[in-house]
Amino acid sequence: MADSKALFEERMGLRMTMLAGGIPARVPVYPEFTIEAACGVAGIDVTRAYYDLGLVRKAYEAVSDTFYADCFPVGYFRYPSVYQMLGSRNWRLSSSGTLQHPEVNIMEPGEYDEYTADPYAFITDKVFSRACSNLAGEGPGPGLRFGQAMAAHARTNGENFGMVMEFSQKYGYSPGVITGQGVVPPFDLLADQLRGFEGLLVDLRRQPDKVEAAVEATYQMMRKFTRLTANSPISLVFFAFHMPAFINQKQFERLFWPTTERLIRELDAEGKPSFLLAEQNLTRYATQFEALPASTVFSFEAGDAKVLKETVGKNHVIGGFWDPTLTLTRSTEECIDSVKRLFDICMPGGRFFFRYDRPVIDVNSVDIKKLAAVHEWVHENATY
Amino acid sequence: MYKSKELTDYDAYFADHPELKPEWREFMEPEMSRAEDEVFLFVLGTVLM
Numbered sequence: 001m002a003d004s005k006a007l008f009e010e011r012m013g014l015r016m017t018m019l020a021g022g023i024p025a026r027v028p029v030y031p032e033f034t035i036e037a038a039c040g041v042a043g044i045d046v047t048r049a050y051y052d053l054g055l056v057r058k059a060y061e062a063v064s065d066t067f068y069a070d071c072f073p074v075g076y077f078r079y080p081s082v083y084q085m086l087g088s089r090n091w092r093l094s095s096s097g098t099l100q101h102p103e104v105n106i107m108e109p110g111e112y113d114e115y116t117a118d119p120y121a122f123i124t125d126k127v128f129s130r131a132c133s134n135l136a137g138e139g140p141g142p143g144l145r146f147g148q149a150m151a152a153h154a155r156t157n158g159e160n161f162g163m164v165m166e167f168s169q170k171y172g173y174s175p176g177v178i179t180g181q182g183v184v185p186p187f188d189l190l191a192d193q194l195r196g197f198e199g200l201l202v203d204l205r206r207q208p209d210k211v212e213a214a215v216e217a218t219y220q221m222m223r224k225f226t227r228l229t230a231n232s233p234i235s236l237v238f239f240a241f242h243m244p245a246f247i248n249q250k251q252f253e254r255l256f257w258p259t260t261e262r263l264i265r266e267l268d269a270e271g272k273p274s275f276l277l278a279e280q281n282l283t284r285y286a287t288q289f290e291a292l293p294a295s296t297v298f299s300f301e302a303g304d305a306k307v308l309k310e311t312v313g314k315n316h317v318i319g320g321f322w323d324p325t326l327t328l329t330r331s332t333e334e335c336i337d338s339v340k341r342l343f344d345i346c347m348p349g350g351r352f353f354f355r356y357d358r359p360v361i362d363v364n365s366v367d368i369k370k371l372a373a374v375h376e377w378v379h380e381n382a383t384y
Numbered sequence: 385m386y387k388s389k390e391l392t393d394y395d396a397y398f399a400d401h402p403e404l405k406p407e408w409r410e411f412m413e414p415e416m417s418r419a420e421d422e423v424f425l426f427v428l429g430t431v432l433m
Contacts, residue, residue, distance in 0.1 A: 086431060120424065123432065132431065150426050184433050193432050225428050228421050 007172025011070045015174050023350035027382035028070045030176035032359040035076035036098055038063045040363025046097040050080045053159055064171050068375040071176025072168050079156045085149040087134030105196040106130045112210035116217040177275050177297055180235035185260040186218035188242045219259035236275035237267055245280035257288055268293035286311040301357045305345050319353040324360055327370040335370055336377050354378050
């Protein structure tokens with residue numbers, strides 16, 4: 001326990017120095033495996049683990065014992081059983097055991113005015129029964145099933161995060177960068193959950209004014225959401241940017257960015273810094289990103305690391321870029337060389353952490369031994 | 385299907401239930417409001433997001 005306490009203090013020191021814009025002793029190692037990949041590392045059938053937290057514990061142990069990490073290395077926060085109780089269309093379990101979010105079109109193109117008038121009322125009155133088959137119908141059934149799912153989520157989530165805290169204590173993990181409540185940019189909520197990517201892209205051409213009004217109304221709802229979520233001072237509010245890669249600069253500047261930027265600035269003013277997961281290559285938005293509060297942390301899936309380091313990374317903490325699937329086709333030395341090339345660009349001046357471009361979602365997409373060797377190399381050699 | 389606004393219109397709710405004494409409302413309204421916030425977080429944070 002004494003060792004894990006010392007480890008925690010060292011790791012927390014690295015993290016806080018990095019977030020404050022100082023130069024830590026070394027680059028923090030913040031990998032992420034999904035529960036599907038973690039079960040793969042442990043040799044466990046994930047479809048059984050979803051219904052048995054004892055197996056989830058074994059998966060956590062396997063990843064924690066195999067890979068060096070400075071934070072808890074597994075992300076598991078969507079529970080299939082809860083979505084099955086709801087009869088959810090927007091979160092579905094595939095036959096291989098991956099919880100998928102398929103393209104859904106739950107709101108009709110003619111319903112913008114009704115949605116904009118009161119988004120939450122629209123969601124509870126209309127979206128629920130369309131998105132979740134078990135919440136449709138008359139009588140007490142839908143309400144009872146909603147209560148069942150909410151209670152099941154509270155219990156499972158409590159037990160799961162209890163285990164995460166237990167592992168953090170045992171292994172001396174500090175928080176990493178994914179630590180706080182997830183918040184969806186207002187434009188992304190419309191695209192990802194209500195109109196679907198395809199539907200929204202059509203609406204952008206046919207009724208952009210309606211989309212703009214709906215995004216503003218969604219912002220008001222998301223603002224209430226962020227006021228209610230109790231983040232601790234050391235947490236980062238999590239944003240994933242889905243749609244910016246699929247829209248043009250003009251659409252981004254008019255419809256995506258204003259409300260998202262406002263949310264991030266308001267959170268910063270309340271002492272809640274944000275973590276932005278930039279999906280796909282978003283280098284073209286570097287000007288907007290670099291103007292965000294200095295507390296904002298970025299992880300990039302792709303893009304020009306040099307440009308992003310010299311712009312966004314000049315005053316902000318950044319990470320990401322590195323593709324762990326390289327381990328399948330390259331030697332360990334070649335993998336480490338690719339990490340070295342990235343670190344030569346991103347390490348100078350601090351404000352950098354080691355994270356994959358995307359979480360590992362399938363253990364067969366990586367070579368476990370080579371990946372573990374890369375982690376060790378970063379831990380032992382990426383020092384300032 | 386219920387209308388979501390009915391849940392947070394406490395004046396209307398308590399007007400419909402005159403048997404609930406004012407001192408009971410002092411306790412009930414914040415309790416109902418907190419529970420509604422938890423439902424809101426579950427709806428947006430889990431069911432939808």
